[in-house]
Amino acid sequence: MSAALFDPALGSAPGWPLVLYFHHVSDLVDHYTALSPDAFRRGLETVLDTVGPALDPAAVGPGFSPPDHPSVLLTFDDGYRDNLEVAAPLLAEFGVRVLLFCVTGELDAADRLSRSERAALPPRKAFLTWAEAELLAASGHVLSAHTAGHPRLTELEPREAAEEVAVSLRGIGERTGGPARTFAYPYGLIPQPPPVPPGVLAFGTVRSPPEPWARRPLHIRRTYLPVGDTERWKRLAVGWREQWFGSQ
Template structure:
């Protein structure tokens, strides 16, 4: 019998993180902040972020973001992999998360709101990266993707406003980083509008509000999940369950083995 998925206390059913990815497609995690003082369901302290990623990397190798841009579409991995993503473009992504990612051999996708870049504030939730800081991340092998210009609910505004926000941010990314990164987009709040707003060739990422379907079946509603803040005691169970889903199997052996030393060295 397949084990029941772990349930995170206090999290509504529609936001539970246990559903990962379709079998044999990358597990995709999303974060907003890595900061000691921010309280948000996808915000972790630097220590917690490092511990959480270490647990994930025991069973999933890093997925290289460059493989998202392969000719013919994103490369499907031949082993369990995880793609790490960040939303909104907060400054702590570089001041706190960057060194941890480097230490663990992980390259990420940073989905930024292009109209908010450069806005500084003493409040971490309003303190954004600059384009120059994004350039530094890109030079190190990370990818910069689009997340609209000013972070509206795309499912609550008019189609014309939605097109201006989505296509405008894709144009901003294309102008700075080229056509490859301009094929990557993430929906603010995970709100996917009813009508199409994106060019067909764009890979678009949702949140836990999106279904876990193969990317070839629905490449503009890719599910992402998260390590819930304040619930570190659930992370080990979540990682085991995500690996079970990746394997697409059930039963006592479904958890799959941890990565071997040689597999970890390949990161």
Template sequence: MTVPEAPYFPGIPAEHQPATGSAPGWPLVLYFHHVHPELRHYTSVTPDEFATGLERVLKDFDPYDPADLLAEGGPRRPDRPAVLVTFDDGYRDNTVHAREILDRFGVRAVFFVCTGLLGQRSEQPRQDHLTYEECDRLADDGHLIGAHTRTHPHLDRAPADEGRRETEGSLADVRARYGPGPARLFAYPYGGVPEDPALPDEVLAFGTVRSPAAPWTESPQAIRRTYLPSGSADAWDGLVRHWRTGWA
């Protein structure tokens, strides 16, 4: 199968371009921050955009059940093109706006939360975080709650001891509330993967478009994720087709 030319999105730096999807045969992993009617950021979409994007992606990719990340012997490799949906930081709009849309499409996601910021409320959406009780409701829906440090530092720039406290602390927080399974899932703030992540071997760790597309068995702690650029829904069809033809 011929892979169509990679779509290019003006205004997005080259290192943040989303055209590269997953390694062939491995789940496409999408990441979002906000689903909010007013915010504008390249990984933050409106509720209508989120629904449109999910509908388009699911025409070519089956939903990947996050529970399969925790399968005995390692994450299940899908037989067909599959997509894993993830959210970073733990913003309240994820449950206000995204939760119902995920349910409508039968998609279960991983919510990577900054455990030290949970419960912080603000009129500003970028500082308005989920509570643990809201995370509990997401978990009751079948979503998984993963770790994203406690306070969202740049781990690739932080001193090693600070980075270790942030990662170990957030994993411990998740383990205490949601058990050892979800505590095997981690995402790096800003996609910055430190030279030594200092994560337990059993932890699957997710980067962003800054990580190369590699088989998860080769790079289980720097898994690439990509995204649907906000405000560019007219170009998503070509982007999804590009991801699909590159899958196998």
């Protein structure tokens, strides 16, 4: 696989939204998709001002038609508590809503913990409860599926991989009252063929090439804002906008 594919400067296919992915907004997490609150605010300002407005995630699903201008879809993976406590207020400042890809088994487990048990968890183990996830949904964020247990789907038998996806999609549907229309692969690892049922758009990471969603609806590329390299963000955003017009 080409090293260029992993470069966050490679955004989306011409004419299709830029898709960014995050895990945490926290000062306490060291991860390439975890930004501090101040950095996250700066990132939002940079991307929204330079690339284009944020998409409403409720409009994203099979048959999606992109707007006729550059735009951004923001996504969060796993379903951590800081997404509610830290990220959500910052997103509200900008009027932005996100796709929240939840590991449904972790939300089930969070529901079984006491308040004191949850308070003792480090940020990377502190997941939303379903009630907290539903607070995000009530604010216009969209809950979606990210498997039941966050395995590497490429290491499972096809039947097991399909079940991981199906259980997660079903759990989201039961909680939201409607079918989950989007899914994200853990670690961006996509089995062949992808274990995603019809009627669902599936998102990868920087492991996926930038292709039109209509052509490869189960391999949608997402990229990210590099942590600790804020001086590069403006240049990245300019490049992502130019790529929408077909300039590389």
